[in-house]
Amino acid sequence: MPPLADRLDINTESKWQKVWEERQLYNFDEKDKKKPIYSIDTPPPFTSGDLHMGHVLSYAYFDFVARYKRMTGFNVYYPQGWDCQGFPTETKVEQKYGRKPPEEFRKLCVEWTGTCIERMRNQMQSLGFSADWRYQYRTMDPSYHKLVQKSILQMYDSGQIYRGEHPVFWCPSCRSALAKTDTEEAERQTQLHDIKFEIESEGGKKQDLIIATTRPELMHACVAVLYHPTDARYNKLKAKHAITALGSRVPFKSDPDVDPAFGSGVVMVCTFGDKQDVVWMYRHKLPLIKALDERGKIINAPEGLSINGLSITDARAKLLEKFKLEGKLLSSKPLQQVIKVHDRCKKPIELALSWQWFARITQKRDEIVKAARSMRWLPPFAISYLEDWANYVEWDWVISRQRVFGTPLPFWYCSKCDKSIPADEKELPVNPPTMEKKCPKCHSALTPETSTCDCWVDSSVSPLAISKWGVDEKFFKRTYPASLRPQGVEIVRTWAFYTIYRCQELTGKPPFVELLLNGNVLAPDGKKMSKSLGNIIAPDKLLTDYGADSIRIWAALSGAMAKDRPFSYQDIQYAKSFLHKLLNAGKLVQKAVEGYEPKDNDATHLRPIDRYFLHRLHSVVSEANSAWSEYEFQRMTKVTQEFFWHEFCDYYLEYVKYRIYETAADKQHSRRAAQYALYTIYSTVLKLLAPITPHASEELWQMFATKENDSIHLHSYPTPVSRFSSPASVIAGLLLAGIMAEIRQQKSARKLPLNAPVKGLKLGLPAEQAAALPHIEEELKMAGGVQMIECTDSDAISIEVEF
């Protein structure tokens, strides 16, 4: 029997990680046709180079599931991918190497991402995650591009993807279209200016009209002035037109969306100052004036103003100066305003009309919700994030981005025929800007699409990527839909939403059976972890201080699903102490079972107290299994820990010690029975915990290993065994615990040492307990140090201790 590790730390853990990898312990068995397949559509993390605690929590969750499922007879398919292409990488690579031609730049991004993946993969392995790395995918690989492009072509053919000119969120700083989910809000101080317009009543009579605006620089794009229909100040005027401060004549109309309490109750509609302007433009069929170019510079202003080409702020200053001179600027007041900014560069976003590629999600909202409802959501309320989003989403999904490091959109454009030309499926993957193509109709040279896909276009086909959709039909049938989709609750409306939409659309089937949602990990102070607050907890530091299994126990105990939870050093400290206890108890058990192999015959000599603890084990195993079926890691871990520490260690080990050291020939039956129980209980606890604490369980399992290269992870998960349960042994077990507790309490009250002998024990017992007393007398004497026992009949249990 190999000696146990002195401590269960990161060294023991990495030892086992290497062994597991060498033995390819977690491989999915493609050839196995008997075991049911359990496939996990794991989240591909963005390749930032570092895992954060949110990853750790989420990935621990499904690693628990993967390990549990393997032990319960499933052929677990657990691939891991990487979401590579994204704006932050471009930013970092540009910072490091400067601007480069697209193809060279792309290569640098791939290289950079490769090193990031290396680091993150090492972190995952240090945490004991049991992915099958043979199936790793990277969204930047040609094979992945091929998949994404194939999916786009198919959706283009079915009319789900189209090119169109629509108002989109536009980042002038990054010069790219954005989806709503790429935006966030920022508060800022701005000025609200009252500017003098005029209204023109019937017959050409003019009077002053005051308009409040924060964006005077867009005034040349003003196409209407609106007021609320019930606003008495304006609805009686019967005016048809307004004259802007720049002198243009625009319609003067009523609209229910105008807030009569804001400013002067009238609003100028500029195409486009904000989203409301877009709504109004379509509603009132207003003309469109493009006021800004793609860099956010003013265009289309009257020459006389000479603001064309100026930045927004410069143009604003210039115009205000002009209005002031003309007496049209009546006042300027500070205004606290919330504006949309790009979540990557934090610069303000504009709305712009632009040619982009779209996916028709607005048509499909009901189908998406229906597909989502066909899955099991854990916890159930999490589906409401998706339903809310589906019911309110107003615009189609902009899937094109004006970036370099992304999946190229497989299209060309013929300006003569005015048509988009898709790539031929046979030539995928394609990068249009590097290819010359002629129009199949008119044979003129085609313009390549230079935009790339939004990163969610890549990640929303992860279930298809892992199931080899379009590549290996048999494999696809076996692994799609994924049994489990684990993910963070904050990306339900992006990753889950787009994945359900796209996969349903492409395959006609919903992509998952169950979804398991996790919340965010907050800093110990309950706030969001952020660099600026300096409250970030790094997994690497926790690994060296506490080890992977402690982190995993922390994750398992980390509260309810889909709820944010502060990180707790108390919890992880408890986890570490628990592992220490597990090891130390293991040392005693090892001594006890040295050279012992369990035989059924030994079970016939079990003492009632042994039976009681085997019965308790049975209950714990039952509850653990039921908790697993609901993914209640906390309940599963808790019930096992409580039993192990506060029943098995605190009581049972004390009860049986004397039997372990027994040498008398006539007591060997009793000794072997104790060995049998110790062996059974301890090894079962290790197995119960194996999915949570794979390293500790493996290390300690070695005392039971009977063959070379045995691993606890190749064994079956414990199932309840009730044959040792009997009412009499339960009464005996509870009675003994009650008496022992009373003795300890009395010793403590009298400040006696715990090993002080008990001269006499006077018990008053009801019939049931009195009948059980002979079963536990031996334990009372040997483990409790009781010298004399007296028992009288009584209705209730009474215990008197004499020292």
Next chain:
RNA sequence: GGACCCGUGGUGGAAUGGUUAACACGUCGCUCUUACAAGGCGAAGACUGAGAGUUCGAUUCUCUCCGGGUCCACCA
């Protein structure tokens, strides 16, 4: 403005339509007994945010309010 989640001892957090509301950390005593002082034993500490209702009985169900959080919409 709308939706959802939540409010339990000093702290973090379980659980339940019904006997003294887990557990951990922390605190206070005692204790190095040959698996473990990163341990053992004992103790103190919660009228489960406020109010009302349903009920024989609510911390658990309903409503209102207060407080915290998340998401969505809008902000001329």
